[in-house]
Amino acid sequence: MARRKKIYEGKAKILYEGPEPGTFVQYFKDDATAYNAEKRDVIEGKGVLNNRLSEFFMTGLNHIGVPTHFLKRINMREQLIRSVEIIPLEVIVRNFAAGTISKRLGLEEGTALPRPIVEFCYKDDALGDPLVSEEHIIAFGWASQQDMDDMVALALRVNDYMSGLMYGVGIKLVDFKIEIGRVWEGDYQRLIIADEISPDSCRLWDIETGQKLDKDVFRRDLGNLTDAYTEVARRLGVMPANATHMPKPTLIN
Known part of the structure; x- marks a missing residue:
């Protein structure tokens, strides 16, 4: 074929x-x-x-x-x-400090955050996917305020599901990123989860040992x-x- x-x-x-x-x-x-x-x-x-x-x-x-x-x-x-129709944003949900938020805010890696934090990065490899605010997103027309509200709600639902699922098998969901796209049903727009959800897009640590089970293994040369x-x-x-x-x-x- x-x-x-x-x-x-x-x-x-x-x-x-x-x-x-x-x-x-x-x-x-x-x-x-x-x-x-x-x-x-x-x-x-x-x-x-x-x-x-x-x-x-x-x-x-x-x-x-x-x-x-x-x-x-x-x-x-x-x-x-x-x-x-992919919205040109990475939606990041953080439950524990790791990666860039640790560097930006001086937080020790693994620190539990007061609540899940949702961040947005503009998808542009040449710029290094910079962190952007809701003001940037609305001003540049990447998404509307209603889109933003729906994206946050979707991201937090994914977080609830993934956190419980991982906890049940002894894994801590430290953070993850997703992409969200628009689909049209007649004149009605709906936002849905797109791209992938995998250890490439999540930080996953063993609850007992802290062993990393995600792409940080590759980033930091921690094993296979x-x-x-x-x-x-x-x-x-x-x-x-x-x-x-x-x-x-x-x-x-």
């Missing part, structure tokens, strides 16, 4: 035209990047794990009434998604990234209990 037309290629995923209007096929690559792609590598099996984990999280969100672009998984590396992601998948029941890592699948012509 011939490969469909490529629509877009990012650092970790490729979008192809879908089988029906209004759909895309999202392919998960093994590429790992950090620090705005200043550090990069190819980690065998990473794309398979992120595909399966994102499917798991998106399906769970759909089941509790949080709308996402996910329709179904096609194979070990691809999933069928709805076409959405595939093993860390496999541990998350194993605890959630996405992977067999005896799995050690996810190898790259063998393609059969």
Whole structure:
């Protein structure tokens, strides 16, 4: 079967035209990047794990009434998604201090925040995805005030779901980032979760040991990234209990 037309290629995923209007096929690559792609590598099996984990999280969100672009998984590396108009913002929810907020505010990494904090970054790799305020977002027309209210509400619902899910398997959800897109149903606009939810986009720490089970393993050279992601998948029941890592699948012509 011939490969469909490529629509877009990012650092970790490729979008192809879908089988029906209004759909895309999202392919998960093994590429790992950090620090705005200043550090990069190819980690065998990473794309398979992120595909399966994102499917798991998106399906769970759909089941509790949080709308996402996910329709179904096609194979070990691809999933069928709805076409959405992506709002050019990363929505970040923080439960504990880590990463840039620790540096900006001088907080010790791991400090519990008084409440979940929602931040927005403008999606522009050349600018380093700068932090922006609601004033910037509304002034430059990236989103309306109603959009902003809906985005915060969506992000906090995702946080509630993900925090409880992870706590149940002994993992602390430190923070995560999501993307949100617009879909149109006639004249009615709706906001839905897009892109992916995976250890690439979350900080996940073992509750007991503090072991990092997310992309910080790659950023900070803390071990094998595939093993860390496999541990998350194993605890959630996405992977067999005896799995050690996810190898790259063998393609059969």
